[in-house]
Amino acid sequence: MRLRTTTKSTALVAVAALALTLSACGGASSAGGGEDSKEFTYWSMYKEDEPRAKVIKDAVAAFTKETGIKVELVFQGREVLNKLQPTLVGGNVAADLVDQSQFKIRDTLAATGNARDLSGVLDAKVTGESKTVGETVPKAYQDLVKDKDGQTYLIPTNVQTWQVFFNKKQLPDVAANPPKTFDEFIALLDKRKAAGKAPLALDGDILAYVDQWVSTLMIRELGAGNWKKVLEDKSGAGFDKPEVLKAAQNAEKIGKGKYFVDGWDASKFPAIQQKWAQNKADFLFMGTWGPSETGEIAGKDFEYGSFPFPKTAGGHDSEQASLYGYGIPKKAKNGGAAEKFIQFFLGKKWMDRLATEEKSITVRADVPAVKELQGPQKALQDAGAIHVSQDGAEGMSDWETKITQPLSKKLISGQISAADYVAELKKSTVNWWKANG
Known part of the structure; x- marks a missing residue:
């Protein structure tokens, strides 16, 4: 899903039950307060009418019935952490539990010294199961949610990734043999274009979607963890690496090839992805919320297929995980x-309910995704490495929106060359660091 700001709605869940001991859930708490509490406050990023909210409400009611612990559940919407932040100072923090993206919890809680270390939760048993939480959450994900001191600031429940989606019924040859390399991908795009088709769909007004093409190509060339090093080098020397120029040249190739459906660069979301769902374009490079967002538009003859973004000459096959x-x-x-x-x-x-009702990929390998997301789920499980957006560069959201995203659109639309893109990105990033760090 593409996250949007929502209004506040509140649900107070306080199910009466005989008090059971708190150890009914097999607790193994980290350092902090409230080990013997009979209640807690939960602020959620979801709206009350969203599929996940129904699962959360049912889980809260079942939890209270089983443990006697009452939960004040508040559906704050996407601005949940902005609302929580002012209460972190002093001794009256407004919520005991929050759900949100890894980056937002990292930046609001972990980076400011306001996150409880949840390492002990990983060692605790999942309620009613023999496995620990750490045995159900893959280590690759656990490694992504540790702060600089090695403390765990997030326990992930689900993961989003990016794939190249297409209609298997329209492109059975691609379903049988998807492109494995960038050269094969370009050849496929050229073939479809020669046949009079529009190969690619992209809503150009969502600059984060445009930038995803370029950042993915960078990580394909450099390998997981190395794009982060380039971005966080305040001297700008990392931009001189030949892999950076090579990645930009691959993006330039996409732009010069004019593979995108007409009107993409002046579109207003979700016009272009809807065109794709109507078979007016072949491929949509999108997060795993794509099938849910386009499902009502796609017809009966649309069968979702997908493949990972192909390897480039760098040979890296890292997959992005948004936790x-x-x-x-x-x-x-x-x-x-x-x-x-x-x-x-x-x-x-x-x-299981999140997977089926929300149509999301959970962190548990023993929970199969819905049919249209089984390809992305397998890609994550088979990936040689896992990376996060912009490879995990910290504190650079302002840089993303003001510098790299606009430049990526110029590159992908063929307005500037690869060499000019790298030179401008290096110069602007060095100046940004001078002002911000």
Whole structure:
């Protein structure tokens, strides 16, 4: 899904039940408060009418019935952490548990010293199961949610990734033999263009979507972790690496090839992805929320297929993982009770419901994704490495929106050359660091 700001709605869940001992959930709390609490406050990023909200409400009711721990559940919407932030100062933090993206919990809680270390949750048993939370969350994901001191600031529940989506019924040859290399991909685009088809769909007004093409090509050339090093080198020397220019040249090749459907660069979301769902373009490079967003437009003859973004000459096959899950403020009064809910919600019953009702990929390998997302799920499981957006460069969101995203659109649309793109990106990034770091 593409996250949007929403209004606040509140649901107070307080199911009466005989008080059970808190150890009913097999708790193993990290350092912090509220180990013996009988209640906690949960602020969610979701709206009350979203599919996940229904799962959350049912899980909260079941948790309270089983443990006697009451939960005040507030659906704050996407601005949940902005609303929480002012309360982190002092001793009256407003919520004991929050759900959000990895980056937002990292920047709001972990980077400011306001995150409770959740390493102990990883060692605790999933409620009602023999496995620990750490045994259900792949290590590759665990490594992505540790701060500089090695403390865990997020327990992920689900993951999004990016794939090249297409209609298997329209392109059975691609379904049988998807392109494995960038050269094969370009050859396929040339073939489709020669046949009078529009190969690629892209809503150009969403600059983050445009930049995804360029950043993916960078990580394909440099390998996971190395684009981050380039971006965080305040001297700008990393931009002189030959792999950076090569990646930009591959993006330039996309731009000069004029593969995108007409009107993409002046479109207003979701016009172009809807055209794709109507078979007016062949391929959509999109996050795994794509099938859900286009499902009502795609007809009965549309069967979702996908393949990972092909390898370039760099040979790297890292897959992007955008994690969503739970964080607990360090000063939470009822942090121990909140931890027990995390152990409860990671149960297979609730992860199964997320997979089917929300149509998301959960972190649990034993929970199959819906049919249209089984390809992306397998790509994540088979990936040689995992990376995050912009390869995990920290504190650079302002740089993304003001510098790299506009430049990426110029490159992808063929307005500037690869060499000019690298030179301008280097210059602007060095200046940005002088002003910001």
